[in-house]
Amino acid sequence: MADKTFLNWPFFEPRHKVLAESLDLWAAGTVAAVDHSDTDSACRILVKAMGDAGWLQSSAAGAGETFDVRALCLTRETLARHDGLADFAFAMQGLGTGALSLFGTPAQQEDWLPLTRTGKAIAAFALTEPQSGSDVANSTMTATRDGDSYVLNGEKTWISNGGIADVYTVFARTGDAPGARGLSAFVIPADVPGFEVVERLETIAPHPLARLRFADCRIPASALIGAQGQGFKIAMSVLDVFRSTVAAAALGFARRALDEALKRVSTREIQGATLFDLQMVQGHIADMATDVDAAALLVYRAAWAKDTGAPRITREAAMAKLFSTDQAQIVIDQAVQLFGGDGVKSGEVVEKLYREIRALRIYEGASDVQKVIIARQTMAAFQGD
Known part of the structure; x- marks a missing residue:
């Protein structure tokens, strides 16, 4: 069972906990039932299902509204833990219309946001x-x-x-x-x-x-x-909102990998004991759990900062994306290793996670680009700019 104690951290309000728990229940009963053999069709079905259920409302912000970045991150983390394509479908509704939410005219917003928020149009x-x-x-x-x-x-x-x-x-x-x-x-x-x-x-x-x-x-x-x-200003403003959500998706993948690894090592026997009884395996689990919690702290620090009035979170979002995506790759790789041969078997959860995570270290700013951003922001702060 995925750890949910982080929902009690001071970054969140009661509504965020309700959102995460409600979406978790919905995803468990809906996402797994979607046939993924045709990617385009599956994506359309997922967008419509999320629109019908109201989960896409937070993906846009019309006149007089602001983004709830913590809600965006919680949504992406939860969906990613269940299914990478569901996370993708949600994320693109937000990223695709982010410029309209932040800079669009009332007419542009009225033309498109009601459609993308209800799953009637894909962005x-x-x-x-x-x-x-x-x-x-x-x-x-x-x-x-x-x-x-x-x-x-x-x-x-x-x-x-x-x-x-x-x-x-x-x-x-x-x-x-x-x-x-x-x-x-x-x-x-x-x-x-x-x-x-x-x-x-x-x-x-x-x-x-x-x-x-x-x-x-x-x-x-x-x-x-x-x-x-x-x-350029518009693109960077959109990425400033959504970059931390990429980190949240990576966090969701890492949480799922840790859960799968825990199930595996607690039930798989070797030489009359479980895998977990091996001290080296316990060390791997400790590293994975620490990476997951550290990533969560960076993700929700960035989201909380944006939601509480920070005009830009360029440095915080870059740190969250860099660490969460890179460490999720390590956590997932470790889960594959703990599964042994089954870990590279096509269709296994950890095998799919292994393929899903790689792109997150590239899109919306590759890891090396995030390092440049962090370094420049840190130097600017040091120099008082």
Whole structure:
């Protein structure tokens, strides 16, 4: 049984405990029943199920609302503990519409947020390009103003929900300035002429991913999110909210791995005793439990800071993502080792966790990029900037 004592930590309010426990019960009875043989279909089913049950309400924040980052993190941790694709489906509803929540006009929010919050529309966040992964300022896709329209040309890749999304938040260069200052953000429906999905991308843990192409794709000027030239600021503001939730998902994977390992070592016998009776195994369990708790402290420190008024949590979120994703990889690897041959058997829980965790150390800022962010933020604080 997953440890839930952390819900009594002072980071949380009573409603957060209710959320985590209620979602845990729902996920146990719903998520496992979804057929995952067709990834696109499973993702659509999960989004609809979460929308029908009301779990997607926290994924967006409309006029007069703010994100509850602790609720976002608890939701991702809980879903990830049950199913990686369910976590993915929830996360992309939030990330895909995050720019609308934070910077969208009332009309943009009214058009899309009621749909994504109820699971009637699927969202995507299109930032990465073939030549620019972590280097967002190196984006080359263009959005050229033409009267009351913008004309988009270029490609995006590794776009989550690419191919199944109904709405995309797309970042393109509007030429206002070089580098990061020349980007703008747009909300684009999937059926707009000139937009196409040119390649579906397969990964070790199946998720809907695609390469997108925009060829003389004309959109109304009203599709601009925020002001022209604000794209980099918008993208970073969205990631400032959602980066700590990636850490929460990694925490959910690690908790599940620890639970599976505890079941294994308490029931598997070797030389007349259980695996747990071996002192080396106890050492592994101790390391895994410590890593899980340390990750949880970093995750919910970051979320609590944002919810209690911190304007930015760049350093805290980067620390949470770096530590939680890297240590979850170690915890899961240790669980695989404790399972022996069964640990690498296709379909085993720990084998699926092993494949699921790897991408989290890359997307929304790879681990090495997080180290750069942490170092620069730490130096700036030291120098009093």
